[in-house]
Amino acid sequence: MQIGCNMQWNSASEFFAMGGYALYVWGSFGITAAVMVVEMWQVRIRKNQVLRELRADARHEGGVS
Numbered sequence: 001m002q003i004g005c006n007m008q009w010n011s012a013s014e015f016f017a018m019g020g021y022a023l024y025v026w027g028s029f030g031i032t033a034a035v036m037v038v039e040m041w042q043v044r045i046r047k048n049q050v051l052r053e054l055r056a057d058a059r060h061e062g063g064v065s
Contacts, residue, residue, distance in 0.1 A: 003027045009015040 016022060016026075
């Protein structure tokens, strides 16, 4: 009696085919990777916006006294 799943492939093409589930597996992997890259990009943009706003506020506060 075999319990679990035997995760052995005889070639790289079998690995990338993922037992017939390649579209689901690699599509999910690709979407996840893309979302992570977009999130990092958005965080960097927002950080730069906040830094610009803080610099502008500091310049305005310095000249108001």
